[in-house]
Amino acid sequence: MTDRVFNFSPGPAVLPLSVLQQVRQDMIALPGVGCSILEISHRGAAFLDILARAKADLVELLRIPDNYRILFLQGGSRLQFSMVPINLLRGASQPADYIVTGSWGSKAVLEAKHEGEVRAVWDGAGSNYDRVPSSHESFVNQEAPYLHFTSNETIQGVQFRREPAAGQVPLVCDASSDFLSRPIPVERYGLIYACAQKNAGPSGVTIVVIREDLLDRSSHQLPGYLSYRKHVQEDSLYNTPPTFGVYVVGLVARWLLDETGGLGRMDEINQQKAKQLYDVLDNSEGFYHGHAQLACRSRMNVTFRLPSDELEQMFLQQAHERKLHNLKGHRSVGGIRASIYNAMPFEGVTALRDFMQEFRDTH
Ligand SMILES: *Cc1c(COP(=O)(O)O)cnc(C)c1O
Numbered sequence: 001m002t003d004r005v006f007n008f009s010p011g012p013a014v015l016p017l018s019v020l021q022q023v024r025q026d027m028i029a030l031p032g033v034g035c036s037i038l039e040i041s042h043r044g045a046a047f048l049d050i051l052a053r054a055k056a057d058l059v060e061l062l063r064i065p066d067n068y069r070i071l072f073l074q075g076g077s078r079l080q081f082s083m084v085p086i087n088l089l090r091g092a093s094q095p096a097d098y099i100v101t102g103s104w105g106s107k108a109v110l111e112a113k114h115e116g117e118v119r120a121v122w123d124g125a126g127s128n129y130d131r132v133p134s135s136h137e138s139f140v141n142q143e144a145p146y147l148h149f150t151s152n153e154t155i156q157g158v159q160f161r162r163e164p165a166a167g168q169v170p171l172v173c174d175a176s177s178d179f180l181s182r183p184i185p186v187e188r189y190g191l192i193y194a195c196a197q198k199n200a201g202p203s204g205v206t207i208v209v210i211r212e213d214l215l216d217r218s219s220h221q222l223p224g225y226l227s228y229r230k231h232v233q234e235d236s237l238y239n240t241p242p243t244f245g246v247y248v249v250g251l252v253a254r255w256l257l258d259e260t261g262g263l264g265r266m267d268e269i270n271q272q273k274a275k276q277l278y279d280v281l282d283n284s285e286g287f288y289h290g291h292a293q294l295a296c297r298s299r300m301n302v303t304f305r306l307p308s309d310e311l312e313q314m315f316l317q318q319a320h321e322r323k324l325h326n327l328k329g330h331r332s333v334g335g336i337r338a339s340i341y342n343a344m345p346f347e348g349v350t351a352l353r354d355f356m357q358e359f360r361d362t363h
Contacts, residue, residue, distance in 0.1 A: 017343075019248065037050070042243050050246060054249055058070055060257065068211055074206065077174055085112040087219075096117070096144055096148065101153050102156040103332060106123075130291055130296070145169075146171070148173070151175045152301070158296040163189070174193060176193070176198055177341075178198075179198070180342065191209065195207075218230070270340070273349045277352065281304055301340075
């Protein structure tokens with residue numbers, strides 16, 4: 001695989017090589033089926049088996065309790081910015097609470113405002129979204145229909161270490177960019193959603209994990225596609241689901257179980273990978289300036305700046321020549337962003353680390 005580069009793209013992002021090889025192998029004919037995943041009915045036995053196994057593997061990986069349901073939807077996390085309030089906020093007597101720690105959280109608030117009253121109970125805009133609230137900061141209205149937060153802000157590179165305290169209020173999480181990167185106590189959540197293309201699979205499929213009792217809140221008047229209740233009733237087969245995406249998410253879940261040793265092990269590896277890069281920032285005597293405050297540094301998206309735009313340009317160009325690709329920061333923040341999701345191999349991170357040290361030494 002000599003022509004593969006180290007791909008630090010924020011998303012769609014790197015996938016495990018063994019998953020890609022499996023996809024290639026299955027692409028002409030799935031074993032025992034005789035044609036590919038792209039060509040079979042979503043209601044046939046072969047796909048139903050793929051769907052059931054993907055769900056079972058997610059249950060095993062995340063230790064999802066019995067009273068939760070897993071959905072595979074379309075429309076990305078952007079549609080979840082609307083579906084969450086359409087199902088859980090419409091008709092509520094109190095505003096929904098949102099913790100805003102970056103670009104995605106603030107977009108989620110904007111969409112929710114179309115559906116009802118929203119309160120941003122914490123907003124990090126004042127410090128340019130360089131941190132998340134510390135766990136003792138608790139602000140939730142105990143009557144709120146839910147508390148929404150973004151576990152990892154992909155653009156700013158800030159991440160919660162643990163869930164914000166929510167009391168009895170259902171906790172809703174946009175976990176798009178750190179889903180399956182570490183174990184989480186699912187029983188503390190009301191709803192978790194994640195588009196797959198950051199850490200769990202290809203674009204086109206979004207995973208929703210929802211606690212059963214919340215389904216009662218979906219109005220019977222909703223358009224079918226927008227209703228969580230409907231999707232659960234139909235087991236993600238209300239319409240044609242993103243079959244290819246479900247299949248790849250299933251392969252990624254299998255890779256985590258069989259080759260990585262589960263989410264506890266994945267978390268350790270992710271911490272070690274992130275440390276490689278953050279250590280370079282911290283030992284660079286200010287040459288590299290990390291965006292996030294230390295306690296909130298993302299283990300998925302490492303964001304930093306160099307002393308000048310010219311040096312950043314040069315950094316990106318020289319990195320590219322060494323097969324370290326897609327390191328440019330998001331246009332709204334600038335600088336450099338190294339996205340080091342589960343599938344980024346250790347060698348990719350050490351290659352970037354070595355390059356960063358060398359680049360600093362020569363400039
Ligand atoms: C990428 C991303 C989104 C948007 O996902 P789409 O699938 O493009 O709608 C939302 N939230 C977070 C945290 C993301 O990283």
